[in-house]
Amino acid sequence: MTAPATRSPAVPTAPAHRFTVNGRPVEVAAPGGRRLLDVLRLDLGLTGAKEGCGEGECGACSVLIDGAVVDACLVPVCQVEGREVRTVEGLATDDRLDPLQAAFLATGGVQCGICTPGMLMAGRAFVDTLAPGAAPTDAAIREAISGNLCRCTGYGRIVEAIRLAAEGAADGGAESVHAAVAAAAPAGADLPTAAPGAPDGSAVPVGRAGLLDLDDPPAITPRTLGEAYAFLAGGGWRPLAGGTDALVERAAGIPDPRGYLDLAALAELRAVRLEDGALVLGAATTYAALRREPLVAVHAPVLAEMAAQVGAAQIQGRGTLGGNLATASPAGDSLPVLLALDAEIVVGSARGERAIPAAAFFPSYRRTALAPDELILRVRVPLAPGRTVAFRKVGTRRAQAISVVVLAVAWRWGADAARGTWRDVRVALGSVAPTPIRARATEAALEGAPPTAEVAAVAAATLAAEIAPIDDVRSTAEYRRVVAGRILHRVVRDAGGW
Numbered sequence: 001m002t003a004p005a006t007r008s009p010a011v012p013t014a015p016a017h018r019f020t021v022n023g024r025p026v027e028v029a030a031p032g033g034r035r036l037l038d039v040l041r042l043d044l045g046l047t048g049a050k051e052g053c054g055e056g057e058c059g060a061c062s063v064l065i066d067g068a069v070v071d072a073c074l075v076p077v078c079q080v081e082g083r084e085v086r087t088v089e090g091l092a093t094d095d096r097l098d099p100l101q102a103a104f105l106a107t108g109g110v111q112c113g114i115c116t117p118g119m120l121m122a123g124r125a126f127v128d129t130l131a132p133g134a135a136p137t138d139a140a141i142r143e144a145i146s147g148n149l150c151r152c153t154g155y156g157r158i159v160e161a162i163r164l165a166a167e168g169a170a171d172g173g174a175e176s177v178h179a180a181v182a183a184a185a186p187a188g189a190d191l192p193t194a195a196p197g198a199p200d201g202s203a204v205p206v207g208r209a210g211l212l213d214l215d216d217p218p219a220i221t222p223r224t225l226g227e228a229y230a231f232l233a234g235g236g237w238r239p240l241a242g243g244t245d246a247l248v249e250r251a252a253g254i255p256d257p258r259g260y261l262d263l264a265a266l267a268e269l270r271a272v273r274l275e276d277g278a279l280v281l282g283a284a285t286t287y288a289a290l291r292r293e294p295l296v297a298v299h300a301p302v303l304a305e306m307a308a309q310v311g312a313a314q315i316q317g318r319g320t321l322g323g324n325l326a327t328a329s330p331a332g333d334s335l336p337v338l339l340a341l342d343a344e345i346v347v348g349s350a351r352g353e354r355a356i357p358a359a360a361f362f363p364s365y366r367r368t369a370l371a372p373d374e375l376i377l378r379v380r381v382p383l384a385p386g387r388t389v390a391f392r393k394v395g396t397r398r399a400q401a402i403s404v405v406v407l408a409v410a411w412r413w414g415a416d417a418a419r420g421t422w423r424d425v426r427v428a429l430g431s432v433a434p435t436p437i438r439a440r441a442t443e444a445a446l447e448g449a450p451p452t453a454e455v456a457a458v459a460a461a462t463l464a465a466e467i468a469p470i471d472d473v474r475s476t477a478e479y480r481r482v483v484a485g486r487i488l489h490r491v492v493r494d495a496g497g498w
C-alpha cells in the first residue's frame with residue numbers, strides 16, 4: 001500500500017506550545033526540540049525539577065505528564081502540547097503539604113534534598129495508580145523509584161515515606177495521612193502543615209520563552225504518514241518517538257541533522273491488534289504499554305517480561321519498540337526477543353511498505369536495513385500456540401541497567417513419541433556480538449533433545465564457544481561468555497524441572 005506524499009509545510013523556528021503546568025495554562029514560544037526541563041527551569045522559573053545527569057539516569061528532573069512520571073531532561077517540549085504537566089511546585093495545596101511531602105519529613109527521607117523533588121514525583125505517580133485500599137509492597141515501591149538515585153539519605157526511609165503516604169491514601173485521603181504522619185513522628189517534632197513559599201499559580205510566569213538561546217533543534221509533528229514520509233524524503237529530519245535514545249545522544253554532543261520528526265501524532269504507530277495470524281505492535285508502542293496490553297499478555301507474554309526489565313518507570317513510559325529497533329544497539333533488550341519470536345518489521349516510505357524479517361534487520365554494528373526515507377511502522381509477531389519463550393537479562397544492577405548479556409530462547413514441546421523434547425528451538429542473544437544474533441550451533445544442540453542436565457551442559461558449552469563477545473566499559477568478554485552459558489543452562493534446567 002502506497003501512502004500519498006504531501007508537500008512539507010513550512011516549519012516555524014519557535015512555535016507556541018500550549019499546555020498546563022500545575023493546573024495553570026501556559027504558552028511557551030520555543031523550538032520544539034527544547035527540553036521540557038529547560039522550559040520549566042529557564043522559561044517558567046520552576047526550578048524544583050533538578051538537572052543531575054541530563055541523560056535519564058538519575059531521575060532528579062522527574063515530573064508528571066498526564067499523571068505518568070517522566071525525565072524532563074528527555075522530553076522535547078513539542079511532545080507536551082495540550083498535556084498536563086505537574087511539578088514538585090504543584091504538590092502542596094491549600095497551605096498544606098502533600099501527604100507525601102509530610103511523610104518524607106516525618107521519616108527523615110530527605111537530607112541534601114537534590115533527589116527529593118524527583119523522588120516525590122515518582123512517589124506521587126506510584127501512589128496515584130494504587131487501587132483503592134491496596135497496600136503496596138516494599139518491592140513495588142522500590143521498583144517505582146528505581147529510576148531515581150539518592151546518594152545520601154538511604155532508600156529505606158524514602159520507601160517508608162511512600163508506604164506511609166500510600167497507606168494513608170488507602171485509608172481515605174489527606175487528613176488520615178496527616179494523622180498517620182503525626183503518629184509516626186518523633187515526640188515533639190514540629191511537622192509543617194504548610195509549604196512556605198509554594199507558588200499559588202499566579203506566580204508562574206507565562207510566555208518568557210526565548211530569553212535564552214539554547215540552540216535547540218526545531219521539531220515538526222506530522223499528522224499523517226504521508227506528511228511524515230514527505231519530510232523524510234526531503235532529508236535531514238530525524239524521527240523521534242520517546243526520545244530516550246535521541247535526546248541522550250544530543251546530550252552527548254551528537255547533533256541532529258536538521259531537527260526532529262516527532263511521531264507522537266501518528267496514532268497508527270501506537271495500535272496493537274491481531275491481524276492475519278500475527279500480533280501486530282505499532283512501532284511507537286512503549287514498554288509500559290507492552291506491560292499492560294492484554295493481547296501481549298495472551299500471545300507474547302515474554303515481551304511484557306522483557307519490558308519490565310528495561311530502564312525504570314520514566315524510560316518504560318516513553319521508550320518504544322521502534323526506537324529500540326532503529327537504535328540497533330547490540331545491547332537492545334527487545335531485539336533478541338523479536339529474533340526468538342521470528343518477528344517481522346514492517347517499514348514504510350512514500351515508495352510503499354515492505355516487511356523485513358528481524359533476522360535481516362541488523363546487517364552490521366548499529367546499522368539497520370532501513371533506508372533513510374523509511375519509518376518503522378509496526379512489528380508483526382506470528383502467533384504460535386504452544387510456543388514457550390524464556391527471557392534472561394544480566395546487567396550491572398537491577399534497574400537502569402544496559403544488558404551485559406541478554407538471552408531469549410523459544411521452543412515448543414514435541415508431540416506423541418517426541419513428547420518431552422524441544423522443537424523449533426530459537427536461541428537469540430544481545431551484547432555478545434556486534435549485532436543481536438541467533439546462536440545456530442546451540443539451537444542445533446537443543447533441537448529434538450529433552451531438557452536434561454547433559455543436554456544443558458552441552459548447549460551451554462556450545463554457546464560459550466559460538467559467541468564472540470568483546471571487553472567494554474560494562475564487562476569483559478570472558479565474563480559474558482561464562483554468563484551466557486550459565487543463563488542458558490538455567491533456562492534448560494527450569495524447563496526440565498530438575
Ligand SMILES: Cc1cc2nc3c(=O)[nH]c(=O)nc-3n(C[C@H](O)[C@H](O)[C@H](O)COP(=O)(O)OP(=O)(O)OC[C@H]3O[C@@H](n4cnc5c(N)ncnc54)[C@H](O)[C@@H]3O)c2cc1C
Binds near residue numbers: 055315375
Ligand atoms: C536511563 C536509560 C535506561 C535505558 N535502559 C534500557 C534498557 O534497559 N534496555 C534497552 O534496550 N534500552 C534501554 N535504554 C535505551 C532506550 O530507552 C531504548 O532503546 C528505547 O527503546 C528507545 O526508544 P525511543 O522511543 O525513546 O527512541 P528515540 O530516542 O525516540 O529514537 C531512537 C532512534 O530511533 C529512531 N526512531 C524512533 N522511532 C522510529 C521509527 N518509528 N522509525 C524509524 N526510526 C525511528 C530515531 O530517529 C532515533 O535514531 C535506556 C535509555 C536510558 C536513557
Ligand code: FES
Binds near residue numbers: 052
Ligand atoms: S537529569 Fe538525570 S534523569 Fe534527567
Ligand code: FES
Binds near residue numbers: 109115149151153
Ligand atoms: S537526599 Fe541527598 S541525594 Fe537524596
